[in-house]
Amino acid sequence: xxxxxxxxxxxxxxxxxxxxxxxxxxxxxxxxxxxxxxxxxxxxxxxxxxxxxxxxxxxxxxxxxxxxxxxxxxxxxxxxxxxxxxxxxxxxxxxxxxxxxxxxxxxxxxxx
Amino acid sequence: xxxxxxxxxxxxxxxxxxxxxxxxxxxxxxxxxxxxxxxxxxxxxxxxxxxxxxxxxxxxxxxxxxxxxxxxxxxxxxxxxxxxxxxxxxxxxxxxxxxxxxxxxxxxxxxxxxx
Numbered sequence: 131x132x133x134x135x136x137x138x139x140x141x142x143x144x145x146x147x148x149x150x151x152x153x154x155x156x157x158x159x160x161x162x163x164x165x166x167x168x169x170x171x172x173x174x175x176x177x178x179x180x181x182x183x184x185x186x187x188x189x190x191x192x193x194x195x196x197x198x199x200x201x202x203x204x205x206x207x208x209x210x211x212x213x214x215x216x217x218x219x220x221x222x223x224x225x226x227x228x229x230x231x232x233x234x235x236x237x238x239x240x241x242x
Numbered sequence: 243x244x245x246x247x248x249x250x251x252x253x254x255x256x257x258x259x260x261x262x263x264x265x266x267x268x269x270x271x272x273x274x275x276x277x278x279x280x281x282x283x284x285x286x287x288x289x290x291x292x293x294x295x296x297x298x299x300x301x302x303x304x305x306x307x308x309x310x311x312x313x314x315x316x317x318x319x320x321x322x323x324x325x326x327x328x329x330x331x332x333x334x335x336x337x338x339x340x341x342x343x344x345x346x347x348x349x350x351x352x353x354x355x356x357x
Contacts, residue, residue: 134284164345173333173350219285228275228337229301230346232284
């Protein structure tokens with residue numbers, strides 16, 4: 131059974147702190163991995179897409195890495211802001227597949 | 243370029259009624275995916291459609307659920323004789339092709355409440 135685990139389930143940090151969210155997956159034949167942000171009662175916003183041939187992607191204060199051999203991805207958020215408060219979801223698609231398999235997410239609270 | 247649109251955003255149905263959820267993909271996207279998010283659970287794949295074709299419905303419950311993506315108009319997820327366990331957020335996503343190379347873009351979701 132393919133699974134995605136996100137640790138921690140919830141995280142509270144003071145504003146300005148750098149933080150790392152973790153995602154682990156059991157499928158070694160990963161094709162790509164996406165990080166999403168979900169605000170309460172809202173849809174999903176795609177943050178970063180890492181293809182299997184890549185090791186990391188960066189967008190502004192966000193940096194995501196992918197280590198297929200260990201089955202792990204991390205999302206690094208620099209200089210966190212209260213507006214970063216949301217649930218962050220990790221999802222991957224397997225080789226030759228279009229289905230995204232999601233983790234349950236990490237709920238981030240950035241305290242002003 | 244408008245994003246993925248879903249309506250209604252909130253839907254309340256009594257047990258036994260039918261629920262119809264609509265999804266309009268992004269312009270230029272011909273591939274639609276439906277996912278369900280149960281309370282305290284991650285999103286789960288339900289079905290993948292292209293215009294006039296169901297490609298993969300392996301994640302759909304065997305009974306009461308159906309999906310279509312007609313040549314004209316939005317994709318529709320239909321739930322017949324709803325039960326309380328169907329209460330969830332239903333998300334639609336679209337992409338230009340099926341390949342994982344391309345991101346799936348998600349709509350705002352429809353939150354179904356069965357009373």
